[in-house]
Amino acid sequence: MKRGFVSECHVVIYCDGCGDIYTENENESICFDSVNQAVHYLNARSAGVGWIYDGDKVHCDGCLATAICADRGHTFPDTWQTTKRLLGISTRSRTCTVCGVPEIEALP
Known part of the structure; x- marks a missing residue:
């Protein structure tokens, strides 16, 4: 039986x-017993969370979205959201639906 503070590898x-x-x-990492267990878990969950293991590297959903936009270009909606500022220049903006990068323009 283990008691007290025990160092273990994970x-x-x-x-x-x-x-x-x-x-x-709650932003807590998951500890796995082995790399094989981590790979199996990630592969079983990847469709739902967007993380992919390609047999060599692990990529998060954000890096995958960024790679798609770098390859194909951003996908912005046709409509803009306007922000009116009382003491400054108003802007309009829209956000890429793939990677979340905003496009912001000043309005005359």
């Missing part, structure tokens, strides 16, 4: 692109 998943740690609830 595996956590980090994105090879940006270094983000894989979390689910």
